[in-house]
Amino acid sequence: MLDRIGGKWTSMLVKLLASAPDEVRFSELKRGATGISQKMLAQTLRSLERDGLVTRRVEPTVPPRVHYALTSLGRSLETALVVVRTWAEAHMAAIDDARRAFDRR
């Protein structure tokens, strides 16, 4: 499970989806997750969908519109991720300090 969360973009995408009121389009996610490639976006979303964390809805128009949203399972994951994110933000500075002190030797 930590492997799943550990993916480079997973946490960011879950956060984006969680903070949106409704569904989010592929292109919106691409804009929101700065630096992500189309490939990794599609791949990560697919993996999240596979795990039942995200739903995918296609509007059969031309060109198509694809909408993503968290499932209830996905939202429950977000609540766990919030804890980790909060911890990280709170202690990031301390870790940086420790790292510099360690490297000075």
Place this chain on the structure above:
Amino acid sequence: MLDRIGGKWTSMLVKLLASAPDEVRFSELKRGATGISQKMLAQTLRSLERDGLVTRRVEPTVPPRVHYALTSLGRSLETALVVVRTWAEAHMAAIDDARRAFDRR
């Protein structure tokens, strides 16, 4: 930060150190973390020490004994990790189901 946690053995080692009453020796950790190689154990511990999450104490005997323990920062990380672990255990089955259903198509 998620990269740090995402390391294959980090979470397991933090858990081992957290559940021990006192310091833990290198070889004890090696036994506790089934499947870890000496290289990854040393490397992960070094990285944790660098980040100020773990202390390292060497008894200058022959052969040497090296003891590891969580710092207070490390213990605070463990409380965050517990949340994720709990989530994972609670929903592992649901995810497996979703995965199988998805793959069946």
Place this chain on the structure above:
DNA sequence: CGGCATCCCCCACGATACTG
């Protein structure tokens, strides 16, 4: 005992190009 050093492999990820 507790590590480094070395070699090797795999795959997550990136860049680019193509398509319904």
Place this chain on the structure above:
DNA sequence: CAGTATCGTGGGGGATGCCG
């Protein structure tokens, strides 16, 4: 627009061997 296909790369991780 929202993907697939293809190719190339870095580095995380395993196996083995040596050493104070």
